[in-house]
Amino acid sequence: MVGEAPTPAEFATPQDRAAVDAVLLDFPRFERTLLLPVLQAVQAQRGGLSKGLLGYLCERVRMPFAEVYGVASFYALLAASDHPVVEVRLCSGVPCILAGAEQLAETLRQQTSASWNWFPCLGQCDRAPAALVGDEPRYHLTTSSLLQVVDGCQ
Amino acid sequence: MTDALISVTVDGQDVRVGPGVTLLTAIAQAGINTPTLCYDPVMRPVNVCRVCVVELQGSRALVPACSRIAENGMQVLTDSPRVRQARRVVLELLGSSVDTSTAPDLRRFSVDYEAHPERFGDVQRVEQPVRADDNELYVRDYGKCILCYKCVQACGEEAQFTFAIGVAGRGFEAHIDTGYDAPLPESPCVYCGNCVAVCPTGALMGRKEWDLRNENAWKPEEQTIEDTICPYCGVGCGLRVTAQDERVVKVESPRDHPVTRGFLCVKGRFGYDFVNRRP
Amino acid sequence: MAASNYLLARCGVVEPTSLAEYASHGGLAGLRRALEIGPARVVEEVTTSGLVGRGGAAFPTGRKWAGLAAAAAPKYVICNADESEPGTFKDRKLMEEDPFAILEAMVIAGFAVGANTGYVYIRGEYPLATRRIERAAAALREQGWLGPSVGGSGFAFDVEVRRGGGAYICGEETALMNSIEGRRGEPRSKPPFPTERGLFSRPTLINNVETLANVPLIVARGGEWFSSIGVPGLVGPKLFCLSGHVKRPGVYEVPGGAPLRELLEEHAGGVVGPDFQAVLLGGAAGTYVTPEQFDTPLDYQSLRAIGGSIGSGAIIAFNTTVDIWDMVRRFAEFFAEESCGQCVPCRVGTVRQVEVLHRLDASMRREGDRELLVDIGQAMTSASICGLGQTAAAQVLSALDRFPLPVGAHR
Numbered sequence: 001m002v003g004e005a006p007t008p009a010e011f012a013t014p015q016d017r018a019a020v021d022a023v024l025l026d027f028p029r030f031e032r033t034l035l036l037p038v039l040q041a042v043q044a045q046r047g048g049l050s051k052g053l054l055g056y057l058c059e060r061v062r063m064p065f066a067e068v069y070g071v072a073s074f075y076a077l078l079a080a081s082d083h084p085v086v087e088v089r090l091c092s093g094v095p096c097i098l099a100g101a102e103q104l105a106e107t108l109r110q111q112t113s114a115s116w117n118w119f120p121c122l123g124q125c126d127r128a129p130a131a132l133v134g135d136e137p138r139y140h141l142t143t144s145s146l147l148q149v150v151d152g153c154q
Numbered sequence: 155m156t157d158a159l160i161s162v163t164v165d166g167q168d169v170r171v172g173p174g175v176t177l178l179t180a181i182a183q184a185g186i187n188t189p190t191l192c193y194d195p196v197m198r199p200v201n202v203c204r205v206c207v208v209e210l211q212g213s214r215a216l217v218p219a220c221s222r223i224a225e226n227g228m229q230v231l232t233d234s235p236r237v238r239q240a241r242r243v244v245l246e247l248l249g250s251s252v253d254t255s256t257a258p259d260l261r262r263f264s265v266d267y268e269a270h271p272e273r274f275g276d277v278q279r280v281e282q283p284v285r286a287d288d289n290e291l292y293v294r295d296y297g298k299c300i301l302c303y304k305c306v307q308a309c310g311e312e313a314q315f316t317f318a319i320g321v322a323g324r325g326f327e328a329h330i331d332t333g334y335d336a337p338l339p340e341s342p343c344v345y346c347g348n349c350v351a352v353c354p355t356g357a358l359m360g361r362k363e364w365d366l367r368n369e370n371a372w373k374p375e376e377q378t379i380e381d382t383i384c385p386y387c388g389v390g391c392g393l394r395v396t397a398q399d400e401r402v403v404k405v406e407s408p409r410d411h412p413v414t415r416g417f418l419c420v421k422g423r424f425g426y427d428f429v430n431r432r433p
Numbered sequence: 434m435a436a437s438n439y440l441l442a443r444c445g446v447v448e449p450t451s452l453a454e455y456a457s458h459g460g461l462a463g464l465r466r467a468l469e470i471g472p473a474r475v476v477e478e479v480t481t482s483g484l485v486g487r488g489g490a491a492f493p494t495g496r497k498w499a500g501l502a503a504a505a506a507p508k509y510v511i512c513n514a515d516e517s518e519p520g521t522f523k524d525r526k527l528m529e530e531d532p533f534a535i536l537e538a539m540v541i542a543g544f545a546v547g548a549n550t551g552y553v554y555i556r557g558e559y560p561l562a563t564r565r566i567e568r569a570a571a572a573l574r575e576q577g578w579l580g581p582s583v584g585g586s587g588f589a590f591d592v593e594v595r596r597g598g599g600a601y602i603c604g605e606e607t608a609l610m611n612s613i614e615g616r617r618g619e620p621r622s623k624p625p626f627p628t629e630r631g632l633f634s635r636p637t638l639i640n641n642v643e644t645l646a647n648v649p650l651i652v653a654r655g656g657e658w659f660s661s662i663g664v665p666g667l668v669g670p671k672l673f674c675l676s677g678h679v680k681r682p683g684v685y686e687v688p689g690g691a692p693l694r695e696l697l698e699e700h701a702g703g704v705v706g707p708d709f710q711a712v713l714l715g716g717a718a719g720t721y722v723t724p725e726q727f728d729t730p731l732d733y734q735s736l737r738a739i740g741g742s743i744g745s746g747a748i749i750a751f752n753t754t755v756d757i758w759d760m761v762r763r764f765a766e767f768f769a770e771e772s773c774g775q776c777v778p779c780r781v782g783t784v785r786q787v788e789v790l791h792r793l794d795a796s797m798r799r800e801g802d803r804e805l806l807v808d809i810g811q812a813m814t815s816a817s818i819c820g821l822g823q824t825a826a827a828q829v830l831s832a833l834d835r836f837p838l839p840v841g842a843h844r
Contacts (some may be wrong), residue, residue, distance in 0.1 A: 005339035033633075035615030036598055040557075042551070050335040064317030065342065069333035073322040074617040074773075075598025077557045080334075093519050094713075094763050095676040095749055109197055118768055120518040120601065122558050125676035125749070126683045135560050201622055202776045204816040215823060216815045221622055240778070243812030247781035273805070277788050301774065307553060321617065321774075324600070326784045328774030 008055025660812020663689030
């Protein structure tokens with residue numbers, strides 16, 4: 001039984017391998033402490049952290065697949081977590097809700113095709129309502145400014 | 155190195171222990187039982203179940219007896235209202251979220267502490283499909299998993315160094331995973347079953363036992379249990395063999411075995427079919 | 434109105450990427466003096482100052498530094514910039530608008546305690562703060578204020594910036610360390626404490642951004658001077674974050690002990706809407722304060738008397754139109770989402786809390802629901818591994834204490 005089934009790395013595409021190889025050039029002496037920065041860099045290149053991608057990474061850095069998946073799936077901004085990678089992460093924090101975040105959710109639902117999800121407090125409570133659009137926080141959002149930002153990214 | 159004993163007070167009783175022992179040891183020395191779920195005498199304590207918590211004078215929060223090192227002068231209460239309340243609620247929280255039908259210790263503690271998990275009503279439970287068919291030797295039913303981490307420890311640095319499983323996700327969604335829920339054959343699992351050996355709830359169970367239980371044919375009252383030595387290799391691990399209807403149905407190793415500490419390999423733990431074949 | 438303009442003096446005034454402007458506005462004075470007076474005197478000044486941690490735990494900073502100074506090398510300094518407590522954004526402001534101050538403080542800290550390597554762990558949702566800190570570090574390196582010989586002193590110190598991956602729990606110091614180590618951000622049990630065994634199992638000094646922001650001032654002007662600001666229950670200048678139903682949300686600096694009302698009415702311009710109903714003080718892990726308590730001075734002693742605490746410095750204001758139990762439920766949902774999942778009281782307790790709060794509405798509430806919330810809350814507070822679980826029930830228990838349950842019949 002052992003050794004007959006594919007390993008996760010065998011699911012990696014050539015693009016997956018190229019991305020991992022490129023990122024690891026920036027981390028010539030990999031140690032465990034660099035795992036999170038490496039995962040962040042790989043995701044930035046590929047937009048996700050698929051099974052094959054993580055599998056190949058594990059081979060390159062000689063870490064167990066279950067272990068690396070355990071780390072990657074913990075962090076909400078990483079693609080392996082329960083939080084999907086979406087274009088708009090709308091802040092669900094209470095100050096943002098008080099400032100009208102739920103109306104913005106309606107706007108996103110009805111007037112855009114952007115992928116979006118709720119996300120916990122972004123720390124922009126003095127400039128509510130706010131959202132992470134890609135990697136950048138946008139704040140003091142109104143229906144029109146949100147639509148502008150989202151359209152700008154489509 | 156000094157041999158000086160440390161003096162701690164447990165429920166008013168003076169106890170002398172050597173340096174570097176845990177409160178759990180000190181409490182046991184006072185003749186008091188402490189409920190534990192995630193504690194294993196052979197593995198490093200992870201103190202995640204919180205059922206062993208005790209009151210320590212000077213500490214705002216209750217402290218886990220399994221991992222807290224005894225220091226001279228400590229005053230510990232193991233049965234105060236605060237301790238009983240915390241233990242009861244921990245047991246209720248567990249009982250309300252997972253299937254405890256094959257978790258004898260958890261059920262026994264729940265009776266001791268008058269835990270009533272049904273008081274929460276119809277609430278979110280750990281829902282996981284039973285993983286029975288990706289291999290022939292053991293079954294993973296994470297609907298029974300209390301996240302005690304013992305399987306991860308046994309597969310990892312505390313016994314096997316195989317690292318086939320880990321904790322994944324976060325919060326209530328945290329669960330044991332091979333990584334993207336890969337079937338066991340895609341993982342480094344070597345089917346030693348040491349994870350099964352340490353699991354306190356039957357979330358990990360040998361296939362033979364699982365099949366028999368499903369058929370209502372698992373009958374402890376008719377079983378014999380005998381200690382013997384594994385026939386396979388020169389290590390000579392101690393085996394504890396459970397037989398029913400003149401067939402081997404389960405193999406373990408005594409957890410207090412001085413050499414193996416309860417850990418076996420795939421041959422010793424699962425290689426008993428040949429014994430059951432009769433001409 | 435009590436004035437204080439030390440921490441925010443350069444914010445919005447200097448170009449945050451310019452070391453020259455930083456230096457001409459008092460920057461580097463602390464580090465220069467530190468190098469003159471030596472590590473032991475620096476620790477003395479910080480101790481004399483009476484500064485306590487600004488991240489929420491309020492531990493005496495000087496005592497932490499002294500502990501580190503006595504520990505064996507190698508040691509590390511960490512700036513906890515994972516600010517994620519709902520309603521909190523003071524560290525964001527400091528890092529975005531005065532990044533050099535944080536780094537100067539870290540160099541001083543490293544010098545004082547004998548650490549050569551620092552980490553700045555910034556939450557992943559603060560990309561601008563990250564860029565500003567990285568740029569500031571590069572500029573300091575260029576001028577020799579970071580590197581093999583800080584200011585020509587022979588003392589080596591440099592920093593590495595790490596970005597969080599989106600996890601509130603990584604603001605907990607031991608979870609942060611696990612995250613830097615490439616692990617899940619799960620807190621460790623204490624003891625041992627970071628000063629004894631922290632990052633990579635070495636003695637580690639970890640301080641909040643705002644705590645560090647006070648350090649250059651203390652070293653430049655003296656701990657004695659610092660201790661004369663504020664009140665015994667909260668020495669020094671303090672940043673508060675006002676948000677919610679106030680006219681001017683923002684970060685405001687006052688001396689410790691300023692009354693809550695002053696921040697709400699004078700700094701933040703008063704209520705948006707008919708009237709204040711309550712504020713949540715300290716973040717989601719905090720407690721509710723109602724208008725008859727608004728004259729309470731914001732210091733630890735005075736707040737303890739009303740069952741509250743400074744917490745993260747967050748003050749979220751609610752006017753009388755707000756359904757307060759809806760807010761309580763949302764804050765509880767935050768904790769259920771952010772629990773790391775290690776320990777039973779928090780992993781399951783945070784979920785059970787939310788479930789009861791969902792049905793607290795009069796039509797669905799059951800007999801015994803109040804008692805159930807108290808029971809769950811007490812177990813979480815007593816038996817959780819870390820501060821998240823230990824404080825996740827605080828606002829629920831506070832609400833039960835201060836607000837009537839939703840009106841109506843219950844089964």
